[in-house]
Amino acid sequence: MAVILVTVRALAEGRRSDRRPRDVRWRVAAAAAVCALCVAFAPPARAGLAPAEPCPSGWVCGWTGPDYTGVASFVSQDMPSYPETTAYVGFNGGASVWSSAGTWRRDGRLWGRCVTVYSGTEYRGQSRTIRPDQGIARLPASFGNVRSNRFHTCRLS
Template sequence: MAHAAADGTEAPADHCSPGWVCGWTGPGYTGVVSLVATDMPRYPETTAYVGFNDGASVWNGAGTRKVNGVLRGRCVTVYNKPGYTGKSLTVLPGRGIAQLPAAFGHIHSGRFHDCRVS
Protein backbone atom coordinates (compact mmCIF):
# COMPACT_ATOMS: atom_id res chain seq x y z
CA MET A 1 0.00 0.00 0.00
CA ALA A 2 1.31 3.44 -0.88
CA HIS A 3 1.80 5.86 1.97
CA ALA A 4 -0.06 9.12 1.51
CA ALA A 5 1.84 12.36 1.41
CA ALA A 6 0.65 15.04 3.83
CA ASP A 7 -0.88 16.96 0.91
CA GLY A 8 -2.68 13.89 -0.42
CA THR A 9 -0.77 13.76 -3.70
CA GLU A 10 0.72 10.27 -3.44
CA ALA A 11 -1.46 7.67 -5.08
CA PRO A 12 -2.94 4.82 -3.07
CA ALA A 13 -2.42 2.76 -6.24
CA ASP A 14 -2.93 -0.63 -4.65
CA HIS A 15 -6.49 0.22 -3.65
CA CYS A 16 -7.97 2.65 -6.17
CA SER A 17 -8.34 1.49 -9.76
CA PRO A 18 -7.67 4.02 -12.53
CA GLY A 19 -10.80 5.92 -13.55
CA TRP A 20 -12.55 5.55 -10.19
CA VAL A 21 -13.04 7.86 -7.24
CA CYS A 22 -12.37 6.08 -3.98
CA GLY A 23 -13.38 6.98 -0.45
CA TRP A 24 -11.87 5.41 2.69
CA THR A 25 -13.14 5.22 6.24
CA GLY A 26 -9.70 6.13 7.60
CA PRO A 27 -7.27 8.98 7.03
CA GLY A 28 -4.36 8.52 4.65
CA TYR A 29 -6.35 6.17 2.40
CA THR A 30 -6.77 3.46 5.02
CA GLY A 31 -9.69 1.40 6.26
CA VAL A 32 -12.64 0.26 4.17
CA VAL A 33 -12.65 1.56 0.59
CA SER A 34 -15.65 2.31 -1.64
CA LEU A 35 -15.48 3.09 -5.37
CA VAL A 36 -17.67 5.17 -7.72
CA ALA A 37 -17.38 6.20 -11.37
CA THR A 38 -20.63 8.12 -11.96
CA ASP A 39 -22.42 11.11 -10.46
CA MET A 40 -24.05 10.22 -7.13
CA PRO A 41 -26.74 12.60 -5.84
CA ARG A 42 -26.86 10.54 -2.66
CA TYR A 43 -24.69 7.72 -1.32
CA PRO A 44 -27.12 5.11 0.02
CA GLU A 45 -26.55 3.97 3.60
CA THR A 46 -25.18 0.59 2.55
CA THR A 47 -21.86 -1.16 3.04
CA ALA A 48 -21.05 -0.48 -0.64
CA TYR A 49 -20.67 3.25 0.16
CA VAL A 50 -19.30 3.20 3.72
CA GLY A 51 -16.04 4.75 2.48
CA PHE A 52 -17.97 7.88 1.52
CA ASN A 53 -20.71 8.04 4.16
CA ASP A 54 -18.17 7.46 6.94
CA GLY A 55 -15.18 8.63 4.91
CA ALA A 56 -12.05 10.34 6.09
CA SER A 57 -10.05 10.43 2.84
CA VAL A 58 -10.78 10.48 -0.90
CA TRP A 59 -8.77 9.90 -4.11
CA ASN A 60 -9.63 10.72 -7.74
CA GLY A 61 -8.13 8.00 -9.94
CA ALA A 62 -9.09 9.70 -13.23
CA GLY A 63 -6.41 10.33 -15.80
CA THR A 64 -5.47 13.47 -17.72
CA ARG A 65 -5.12 14.40 -21.38
CA LYS A 66 -3.75 17.29 -23.45
CA VAL A 67 -6.30 19.34 -25.39
CA ASN A 68 -4.80 22.10 -27.55
CA GLY A 69 -1.74 22.09 -25.32
CA VAL A 70 -3.79 22.37 -22.11
CA LEU A 71 -3.81 19.58 -19.53
CA ARG A 72 -7.42 18.57 -18.77
CA GLY A 73 -9.06 15.78 -16.81
CA ARG A 74 -12.13 14.47 -15.03
CA CYS A 75 -12.46 16.28 -11.72
CA VAL A 76 -14.92 15.30 -9.03
CA THR A 77 -16.61 17.73 -6.68
CA VAL A 78 -17.78 16.12 -3.46
CA TYR A 79 -20.42 17.62 -1.17
CA ASN A 80 -21.21 17.11 2.50
CA LYS A 81 -24.97 17.05 1.82
CA PRO A 82 -27.09 14.98 -0.60
CA GLY A 83 -28.20 16.48 -3.91
CA TYR A 84 -24.90 18.27 -4.61
CA THR A 85 -25.48 20.78 -1.81
CA GLY A 86 -23.64 21.96 1.27
CA LYS A 87 -19.90 22.44 1.53
CA SER A 88 -17.90 21.25 -1.46
CA LEU A 89 -14.37 20.15 -2.25
CA THR A 90 -13.03 19.57 -5.76
CA VAL A 91 -10.49 16.79 -6.28
CA LEU A 92 -8.31 16.99 -9.39
CA PRO A 93 -7.50 13.83 -11.36
CA GLY A 94 -4.60 11.88 -9.90
CA ARG A 95 -4.94 13.72 -6.58
CA GLY A 96 -6.58 13.16 -3.25
CA ILE A 97 -7.43 14.51 0.15
CA ALA A 98 -5.63 12.39 2.72
CA GLN A 99 -7.76 13.78 5.57
CA LEU A 100 -11.11 15.44 4.99
CA PRO A 101 -11.36 18.56 7.16
CA ALA A 102 -13.37 17.97 10.35
CA ALA A 103 -15.54 20.98 9.46
CA PHE A 104 -16.46 19.29 6.16
CA GLY A 105 -17.83 16.11 7.69
CA HIS A 106 -18.49 13.21 5.33
CA ILE A 107 -19.18 12.97 1.62
CA HIS A 108 -22.88 12.55 0.81
CA SER A 109 -22.90 13.33 -2.94
CA GLY A 110 -20.41 13.76 -5.76
CA ARG A 111 -20.44 15.04 -9.32
CA PHE A 112 -17.87 14.59 -12.10
CA HIS A 113 -16.93 17.36 -14.53
CA ASP A 114 -14.26 18.21 -17.07
CA CYS A 115 -11.61 20.55 -15.68
CA ARG A 116 -8.35 22.23 -16.46
CA VAL A 117 -5.56 20.65 -14.44
CA SER A 118 -2.78 23.13 -15.09
Protein backbone atom coordinates in the same frame (compact mmCIF):
# COMPACT_ATOMS: atom_id res chain seq x y z
CA MET B 1 28.48 20.89 0.38
CA ALA B 2 31.91 22.53 0.10
CA VAL B 3 30.74 25.42 2.29
CA ILE B 4 29.67 22.99 5.00
CA LEU B 5 33.00 21.16 4.92
CA VAL B 6 34.95 24.42 5.07
CA THR B 7 32.78 25.62 7.95
CA VAL B 8 33.28 22.40 9.91
CA ARG B 9 37.04 22.51 9.26
CA ALA B 10 37.29 26.15 10.34
CA LEU B 11 35.32 25.37 13.45
CA ALA B 12 37.59 22.47 14.29
CA GLU B 13 40.72 24.61 13.81
CA GLY B 14 39.24 27.42 15.88
CA ARG B 15 38.39 24.99 18.63
CA ARG B 16 41.97 23.65 18.73
CA SER B 17 43.45 27.14 19.08
CA ASP B 18 40.82 28.24 21.56
CA ARG B 19 41.29 25.15 23.77
CA ARG B 20 37.85 25.66 25.33
CA PRO B 21 35.74 22.63 24.40
CA ARG B 22 32.61 24.12 25.94
CA ASP B 23 32.78 27.40 24.04
CA VAL B 24 29.15 28.32 23.25
CA ARG B 25 29.99 29.94 19.92
CA TRP B 26 31.67 26.78 18.68
CA ARG B 27 28.77 24.59 19.78
CA VAL B 28 26.18 26.84 18.10
CA ALA B 29 28.18 26.97 14.86
CA ALA B 30 28.71 23.19 14.89
CA ALA B 31 24.99 22.62 15.44
CA ALA B 32 24.18 24.94 12.53
CA ALA B 33 26.61 23.04 10.27
CA VAL B 34 25.04 19.71 11.24
CA CYS B 35 21.53 21.09 10.56
CA ALA B 36 22.64 22.39 7.16
CA LEU B 37 24.07 18.98 6.34
CA CYS B 38 20.80 17.29 7.32
CA VAL B 39 18.77 19.65 5.13
CA ALA B 40 21.15 19.15 2.19
CA PHE B 41 20.55 15.39 2.19
CA ALA B 42 16.84 15.41 3.09
CA PRO B 43 14.55 13.85 0.48
CA PRO B 44 12.32 16.29 -1.42
CA ALA B 45 8.85 16.87 0.02
CA ARG B 46 5.95 15.14 -1.71
CA ALA B 47 2.85 17.02 -2.71
CA GLY B 48 0.55 14.38 -1.32
CA LEU B 49 0.56 10.90 0.03
CA ALA B 50 -0.85 8.44 -2.52
CA PRO B 51 -2.91 5.47 -1.35
CA ALA B 52 -1.00 2.26 -0.66
CA GLU B 53 -3.72 0.34 -2.50
CA PRO B 54 -4.32 2.31 -5.70
CA CYS B 55 -7.70 3.61 -6.73
CA PRO B 56 -8.68 2.04 -10.10
CA SER B 57 -8.27 4.28 -13.14
CA GLY B 58 -11.43 6.22 -13.94
CA TRP B 59 -12.81 6.01 -10.41
CA VAL B 60 -13.01 8.07 -7.23
CA CYS B 61 -12.34 6.13 -4.03
CA GLY B 62 -13.34 6.86 -0.46
CA TRP B 63 -11.88 5.22 2.67
CA THR B 64 -13.29 4.95 6.17
CA GLY B 65 -9.91 5.84 7.69
CA PRO B 66 -7.50 8.75 7.29
CA ASP B 67 -4.56 8.46 4.89
CA TYR B 68 -6.47 6.07 2.59
CA THR B 69 -6.86 3.29 5.14
CA GLY B 70 -9.80 1.17 6.23
CA VAL B 71 -12.68 0.02 4.04
CA ALA B 72 -12.68 1.44 0.49
CA SER B 73 -15.64 2.31 -1.74
CA PHE B 74 -15.55 3.24 -5.44
CA VAL B 75 -17.70 5.38 -7.79
CA SER B 76 -17.29 6.36 -11.44
CA GLN B 77 -20.42 8.46 -11.99
CA ASP B 78 -22.25 11.38 -10.43
CA MET B 79 -23.94 10.40 -7.17
CA PRO B 80 -26.59 12.82 -5.82
CA SER B 81 -26.64 10.69 -2.66
CA TYR B 82 -24.99 7.50 -1.51
CA PRO B 83 -27.32 4.70 -0.43
CA GLU B 84 -26.85 3.70 3.21
CA THR B 85 -25.28 0.36 2.29
CA THR B 86 -21.90 -1.17 2.98
CA ALA B 87 -21.00 -0.64 -0.69
CA TYR B 88 -20.65 3.10 0.00
CA VAL B 89 -19.29 3.04 3.56
CA GLY B 90 -16.04 4.65 2.35
CA PHE B 91 -18.03 7.77 1.50
CA ASN B 92 -20.87 7.74 4.06
CA GLY B 93 -18.33 7.08 6.81
CA GLY B 94 -15.38 8.42 4.86
CA ALA B 95 -12.28 10.08 6.20
CA SER B 96 -10.16 10.26 3.00
CA VAL B 97 -10.83 10.49 -0.76
CA TRP B 98 -8.65 9.93 -3.87
CA SER B 99 -9.41 10.62 -7.54
CA SER B 100 -8.06 8.48 -10.36
CA ALA B 101 -10.58 9.93 -12.79
CA GLY B 102 -8.11 10.47 -15.65
CA THR B 103 -6.41 13.09 -17.82
CA TRP B 104 -5.97 13.77 -21.54
CA ARG B 105 -4.35 16.31 -23.90
CA ARG B 106 -6.36 18.45 -26.30
CA ASP B 107 -5.18 21.48 -28.26
CA GLY B 108 -1.83 21.37 -26.49
CA ARG B 109 -3.40 21.61 -23.04
CA LEU B 110 -3.81 19.07 -20.27
CA TRP B 111 -7.39 18.36 -19.21
CA GLY B 112 -8.83 16.12 -16.56
CA ARG B 113 -11.97 14.67 -15.07
CA CYS B 114 -12.14 16.46 -11.73
CA VAL B 115 -14.65 15.52 -9.06
CA THR B 116 -16.32 17.75 -6.52
CA VAL B 117 -17.39 16.04 -3.31
CA TYR B 118 -20.10 17.52 -1.09
CA SER B 119 -20.89 17.19 2.61
CA GLY B 120 -24.63 17.11 1.83
CA THR B 121 -26.84 15.15 -0.52
CA GLU B 122 -27.98 16.58 -3.87
CA TYR B 123 -24.65 18.43 -4.33
CA ARG B 124 -25.24 20.73 -1.34
CA GLY B 125 -23.23 21.72 1.69
CA GLN B 126 -19.50 22.21 1.85
CA SER B 127 -17.55 21.14 -1.23
CA ARG B 128 -14.01 20.19 -2.16
CA THR B 129 -12.81 19.72 -5.75
CA ILE B 130 -10.23 17.01 -6.34
CA ARG B 131 -8.05 16.91 -9.45
CA PRO B 132 -7.06 13.59 -11.08
CA ASP B 133 -4.29 11.69 -9.27
CA GLN B 134 -4.79 13.77 -6.13
CA GLY B 135 -6.72 13.31 -2.94
CA ILE B 136 -7.62 14.49 0.51
CA ALA B 137 -5.79 12.30 3.01
CA ARG B 138 -7.77 13.66 5.96
CA LEU B 139 -11.16 15.23 5.43
CA PRO B 140 -11.54 18.02 8.01
CA ALA B 141 -13.90 17.21 10.87
CA SER B 142 -15.83 20.36 9.95
CA PHE B 143 -16.54 18.86 6.50
CA GLY B 144 -18.08 15.67 7.85
CA ASN B 145 -18.50 12.81 5.39
CA VAL B 146 -18.92 12.78 1.63
CA ARG B 147 -22.66 12.59 0.87
CA SER B 148 -22.62 13.28 -2.90
CA ASN B 149 -20.20 13.85 -5.78
CA ARG B 150 -20.23 15.31 -9.27
CA PHE B 151 -17.65 14.84 -12.05
CA HIS B 152 -16.71 17.67 -14.41
CA THR B 153 -14.05 18.50 -16.98
CA CYS B 154 -11.29 20.75 -15.69
CA ARG B 155 -8.28 22.35 -17.35
CA LEU B 156 -5.07 21.31 -15.62
CA SER B 157 -2.57 23.35 -17.68
